Amino acid sequence: MTPKRVTKKVGNALETVGQGVVTLVHHGHRGIKSMKRPVKQMYKSCEGATKKAVSFARKEPVTSVLIGVGTGMLMGYLVAREK
Numbered sequence: 001m002t003p004k005r006v007t008k009k010v011g012n013a014l015e016t017v018g019q020g021v022v023t024l025v026h027h028g029h030r031g032i033k034s035m036k037r038p039v040k041q042m043y044k045s046c047e048g049a050t051k052k053a054v055s056f057a058r059k060e061p062v063t064s065v066l067i068g069v070g071t072g073m074l075m076g077y078l079v080a081r082e083k
Contacts, residue, residue, distance in 0.1 A: 057064040
């Protein structure tokens with residue numbers, strides 16, 4: 001092979017790699033844009049759940065404490081059972 005042919009082949013290979021990188025970046029950008037909406041919706045629903053939980057705790061403090069204690073006991077039992 002002549003040096004010109006080698007240079008041309010290397011140049012073609014680099015061009016192909018460059019096109020692949022551009023395609024990869026484009027698809028990554030599209031993926032990020034498509035994930036923004038679900039993440040925002042999840043954040044809003046968590047925010048709404050927090051507001052509801054605080055509202056319930058203010059209206060029913062004893063029930064809230066009992067639910068918390070029961071949940072803690074259940075989680076403690078499940079964790080201890082795995083050991």
